[in-house]
Amino acid sequence: MTLRDAQLRLLRIWMLAGGAIILLMTVQGLAGKYDDRWDEAGKWLMSTIFPNLGVIVGAVAYSAQRRPDETAIDTLAFRSAWGISCFYLTIVALVLLIEPLVRTGPLEMMSRANVILAPLQGLVGTALGVFFVSRQPAGQTPAVAASQG
Amino acid sequence: MKYLIVPLVLTSLLSSPALSQYGIEGTVIEGTVTTAPDDRPAAAATVRIGSLGIAATVDSAGRYRLVVPDSAVARDPVALSVQLDGYLEAVRTLTVRPGERRAEVFRLQPGAAVVSGRVTNLRGEPEAAVLVRIEALNVGASTGADGAYRLVIPGSRIRPGQPVQITASRAGLAAVLREAALSPGAALTQDFQLGSSVILLEDVVVTGTGGVQVREAPAAAALQSKVAGAMIISDSGEPSASPFIRLRGATSLTDSLGEPLYLIDGMILSASSIDVDALDIESIEVVKGAAAASLYGSRASNGVVQITTRWGNASRYVIGARGGALRWTPDFPWPPPRWTTRHDLPANLLEGSDRTLGGVFGSLRDALIRAGYDEWAVYALGADGFVVVARREVIDESGEPIPPRWEEDDQVGWGEYFRSLVFATPGRYRIVAIVVSPRGVRPGGGAEEEILTQFVVDGSRMLPPEYAGRPLLPGTQYTALIYEFYRRTEDSPTRLVTRSRITSVQHLANAQLWTRQELLRGRQ
Numbered sequence: 248m249t250l251r252d253a254q255l256r257l258l259r260i261w262m263l264a265g266g267a268i269i270l271l272m273t274v275q276g277l278a279g280k281y282d283d284r285w286d287e288a289g290k291w292l293m294s295t296i297f298p299n300l301g302v303i304v305g306a307v308a309y310s311a312q313r314r315p316d317e318t319a320i321d322t323l324a325f326r327s328a329w330g331i332s333c334f335y336l337t338i339v340a341l342v343l344l345i346e347p348l349v350r351t352g353p354l355e356m357m358s359r360a361n362v363i364l365a366p367l368q369g370l371v372g373t374a375l376g377v378f379f380v381s382r383q384p385a386g387q388t389p390a391v392a393a394s395q396g
Numbered sequence: 397m398k399y400l401i402v403p404l405v406l407t408s409l410l411s412s413p414a415l416s417q418y419g420i421e422g423t424v425i426e427g428t429v430t431t432a433p434d435d436r437p438a439a440a441a442t443v444r445i446g447s448l449g450i451a452a453t454v455d456s457a458g459r460y461r462l463v464v465p466d467s468a469v470a471r472d473p474v475a476l477s478v479q480l481d482g483y484l485e486a487v488r489t490l491t492v493r494p495g496e497r498r499a500e501v502f503r504l505q506p507g508a509a510v511v512s513g514r515v516t517n518l519r520g521e522p523e524a525a526v527l528v529r530i531e532a533l534n535v536g537a538s539t540g541a542d543g544a545y546r547l548v549i550p551g552s553r554i555r556p557g558q559p560v561q562i563t564a565s566r567a568g569l570a571a572v573l574r575e576a577a578l579s580p581g582a583a584l585t586q587d588f589q590l591g592s593s594v595i596l597l598e599d600v601v602v603t604g605t606g607g608v609q610v611r612e613a614p615a616a617a618a619l620q621s622k623v624a625g626a627m628i629i630s631d632s633g634e635p636s637a638s639p640f641i642r643l644r645g646a647t648s649l650t651d652s653l654g655e656p657l658y659l660i661d662g663m664i665l666s667a668s669s670i671d672v673d674a675l676d677i678e679s680i681e682v683v684k685g686a687a688a689a690s691l692y693g694s695r696a697s698n699g700v701v702q703i704t705t706r707w708g709n710a711s712r713y714v715i716g717a718r719g720g721a722l723r724w725t726p727d728f729p730w731p732p733p734r735w736t737t738r739h740d741l742p743a744n745l746l747e748g749s750d751r752t753l754g755g756v757f758g759s760l761r762d763a764l765i766r767a768g769y770d771e772w773a774v775y776a777l778g779a780d781g782f783v784v785v786a787r788r789e790v791i792d793e794s795g796e797p798i799p800p801r802w803e804e805d806d807q808v809g810w811g812e813y814f815r816s817l818v819f820a821t822p823g824r825y826r827i828v829a830i831v832v833s834p835r836g837v838r839p840g841g842g843a844e845e846e847i848l849t850q851f852v853v854d855g856s857r858m859l860p861p862e863y864a865g866r867p868l869l870p871g872t873q874y875t876a877l878i879y880e881f882y883r884r885t886e887d888s889p890t891r892l893v894t895r896s897r898i899t900s901v902q903h904l905a906n907a908q909l910w911t912r913q914e915l916l917r918g919r920q
Binding site for chain 2: 271274275278279280281282283284286287290343344346347348350351352353354355
């Protein structure tokens with residue numbers, strides 16, 4: 248897998264899942280789900296989705312301005328970043344989707360979820376960072392790297 | 397590329413919830429502070445975060461604004477407190493995050509009023525065991541060996557500047573009455589100096605219907621030589637042994653003791669369970685012979701000793717039964733918490749043919765069971781009334797119960813799920829309290845939903861039989877107090893609705909306790 252392919256895959260998962268979460272919270276806010284505490288919900292959304300989304304979008308945008316980088320990537324680093332991203336986005340989505348079942352209140356759920364999301368987001372950021380600076384050992388073609396991965 | 401990535405990663409880490417709290421942005425905490433029960437702005441109250449040394453004063457509109465500087469924001473929760481003279485301090489624990497803007501609303505409860513002082517005689521010596529009381533508020537205390545006393549009155553039971561009469565009295569001393577003005581949170585010192593009073597014992601008049609005027613007659617021993625045919629017998633040489641009373645000799649071959657029936661404020665108790673402070677006794681009535689039997693049946697074959705205490709109208713002597721054990725029925729706060737709406741129930745809706753408290757309770761219980769209530773609690777209201785608090789139910793905007801009625805529905809269908817996912821789920825609740833009492837009902841302090849819900853847990857299930865046999869006093873009224881609570885979202889606090897679109901008749905009819913016609917015209 249080339250670096251460009253890996254970047255696009257990460258971008259896809261973050262745009263789809265992150266976009267759905269943003270869309271859901273926007274609809275909730277407009278429907279009055281958060282009443283006059285919409286700003287608290289918005290802050291939670293900003294701090295959970297946008298930092299990492301910004302990293303990926305920035306990296307892809309940077310790459311798009313240069314010649315396509317067909318360098319083979321470290322597949323372990325990519326899979327780690329992709330897996331942790333999926334896990335993180337699932338947790339964020341669950342916070343919103345479970346709330347109607349437990350009737351705790353969405354802001355209360357977000358406050359509780361921060362206990363897990365805070366360290367997890369750091370982990371996601373680190374995994375993405377490791378992935379973006381990783382490279383295959385010199386002399387390996389993408390085919391060799393793929394067979395080893 | 398990697399030189400661009402590192403700063404981007406660092407930016408994401410720094411803006412994450414884990415790290416963003418370390419002084420990156422400032423924090424504003426603002427809101428309003430009002431006072432219960434009338435929700436007036438708590439002007440001049442102080443709002444502070446003690447651990448950070450930050451404070452603000454509430455303005456005349458009840459608003460405040462605290463700004464927490466970046467350098468002061470820390471990981472640990474902080475305590476946000478509000479203080480105002482005469483009111484209980486409100487404290488809330490917050491986790492402050494940089495750049496956050498929080499709204500915190502407070503409603504201060506009135507603090508307790510304290511009346512204290514010393515009681516001395518004319519020589520300036522302290523007088524012990526003097527009863528100091530405020531009749532109107534049903535509070536009292538006895539002085540200790542140093543003559544000191546202390547009365548604590550909850551702030552919700554008094555209004556600012558309320559005039560009261562404080563009385564100090566004891567056997568052998570002339571009672572003294574003082575006028576004072578009480579306010580929530582006030583500390584009042586009132587000393588008394590009591591002079592001697594000559595005690596005149598009148599003849600004990602035994603009657604089957606009336607009361608006995610026995611002044612300053614302490615306990616059973618005082619009946620010695622006072623009642624014809626009354627023998628005070630102690631079967632132990634111990635000075636502290638409780639004596640028993642025999643009226644007119646042995647009346648049974650098998651009942652060797654021949655003890656009379658004891659009643660305290662209308663409650664039948666065995667001699668061994670009587671534990672009344674002699675100084676709490678207001679009067680003792682002795683009923684013998686046919687008069688006793690006609691009043692209390694065969695149990696009174698050995699006569700009846702009826703003790704009325706000074707607190708005869710106080711609920712601390714009302715006994716409830718739960719789980720087979722006797723326990724005191726807790727007091728219902730009087731005046732009752734402020735309600736949403738009330739309805740005066742027609743007398744013929746509840747009164748039975750026997751015209752007793754038990755008959756009224758039976759009618760109420762039947763109505764509750766018919767309406768589907770499976771939980772309620774009974775509270776004493778003096779010796780001549782009671783309060784029944786029904787279980788909290790979930791209702792809609794029109795006051796109709798929402799299935800399953802008693803709790804939020806745990807079974808969520810797909811339609812309900814998606815609706816709750818997008819829209820806020822407001823909550824509306826109703827608690828009904830029926831007051832049976834000859835005294836008028838006026839609102840007291842603010843009602844909290846959690847406290848009222850707890851009433852259903854703490855009270856008794858049934859009216860004690862001895863209490864139930866009491867006749868209804870003339871002027872007994874039946875008042876339904878309806879407490880309607882509302883919260884806008886799951887995160888909002890639940891507040892009492894002070895102006896409801898639902899009338900009292902609609903509430904009671906929707907609760908299925910009675911029909912509209914019955915509520916307006918009584919039973920036809």
